[in-house]
Amino acid sequence: DIQMxxxxxxxxxxxxxxxxxxxxxxxxxxxxLAWYQQKPGKAPKLLIYKASNLxxxxxxxxxxxxxxxxxxxxxxxxxxxxxxTYYCQQxxxxxxxxxxxxxxxxx
Amino acid sequence: xxxxxxxxxxxVQPGRSLxxxxxxxxxxFDNFAMHWVRQVSGKGLEWVSGxxxxxxxxxxxxxxKGRFTISRDNAKNSLYLQMNSLRPEDTALYYCVKDRYKGxxxxxxxxxGQGTLVTVSS
Numbered sequence: 219d220i221q222m223x224x225x226x227x228x229x230x231x232x233x234x235x236x237x238x239x240x241x242x243x244x245x246x247x248x249x250x251l252a253w254y255q256q257k258p259g260k261a262p263k264l265l266i267y268k269a270s271n272l273x274x275x276x277x278x279x280x281x282x283x284x285x286x287x288x289x290x291x292x293x294x295x296x297x298x299x300x301x302x303t304y305y306c307q308q309x310x311x312x313x314x315x316x317x318x319x320x321x322x323x324x325x
Numbered sequence: 326x327x328x329x330x331x332x333x334x335x336x337v338q339p340g341r342s343l344x345x346x347x348x349x350x351x352x353x354f355d356n357f358a359m360h361w362v363r364q365v366s367g368k369g370l371e372w373v374s375g376x377x378x379x380x381x382x383x384x385x386x387x388x389x390k391g392r393f394t395i396s397r398d399n400a401k402n403s404l405y406l407q408m409n410s411l412r413p414e415d416t417a418l419y420y421c422v423k424d425r426y427k428g429x430x431x432x433x434x435x436x437x438g439q440g441t442l443v444t445v446s447s
Binding site for chain 2 (some may be wrong): 219250256262263267311316317318
């Protein structure tokens with residue numbers, strides 16, 4: 219199975235900050251990586267697919283990059299609505315696996 | 326509006342069975358692979374099982390293999406998860422999930438249901 223490791227597990231930030239989350243895979247994903255945002259009591263929401271493609275309707279302050287085994291999600295100017303937990307997910311092969319999550323909290 | 330609505334969750338004793346259903350609407354159901362993903366309260370996401378558009382490809386997480394069975398009825402726009410020999414560690418919110426792209430065997434998950442809660446306890 220492909221192991222996904224996110225860092226940090228928790229990130230304290232303020233509105234307007236630039237935030238970066240890293241995801242590392244135990245083997246190459248090529249570009250088959252997605253990022254999700256989850257707020258308390260809600261289902262996850264797809265932000266990014268195929269490593270760097272912004273899903274329709276997702277604000278442009280979200281961006282992502284990477285290929286192979288190292289990927290990043292960046293929020294250029296953190297907004298109040300962005301405080302949430304973020305997960306990376308590999309879909310290179312079964313079984314699908316997720317990172318453990320990164321909680322973005324208020325500093 | 327694209328929508329997935331899960332049902333069938335509840336409280337069940339260890340060793341018993343439960344069948345989850347997911348009703349899909351707003352898209353051509355038989356074009357897309359579908360999945361079940363679960364989440365223990367306060368914890369991360371765990372993929373459980375996936376099924377291709379025509380049921381020709383099915384996969385399971387090791388944690389449920391041999392106990393859970395995924396199926397779909399394209400005529401009814403419905404996805405199912407038959408869960409047998411349930412264990413306390415199966416307690417979680419179970420999400421029905423749709424692949425984003427129909428042209429690949431496995432893709433990102435672009436639509437999620439609201440989830441149905443399964444509690445396994447005596």
